[in-house]
Amino acid sequence: MKETYTAVVKQSGQWWVGWIEEVPGVNCQEASREELLESLRVTLREALDFNRREALDAAGEGFDEESIAL
Numbered sequence: 001m002k003e004t005y006t007a008v009v010k011q012s013g014q015w016w017v018g019w020i021e022e023v024p025g026v027n028c029q030e031a032s033r034e035e036l037l038e039s040l041r042v043t044l045r046e047a048l049d050f051n052r053r054e055a056l057d058a059a060g061e062g063f064d065e066e067s068i069a070l
Helices: 033-059
Strands: 007-012 015-020 027-030
Touching (some): 027 033
Antiparallel strands (some): 007 015, 015 027
């Protein structure tokens, strides 16, 4: 599993908003930059776990997993 992702963060009014470039749908809004980064970490971890479970469930039986590096 990739260990490093890119968070895009910015302040919008009184809120900090951010998202993960590499994973669509992982976005958060918090009152502070630190809270935002932690929320992004938690949300990213949950999204990756969910996507992994969904992919394995869809594969059914008799599949192989292969690591692919870029």
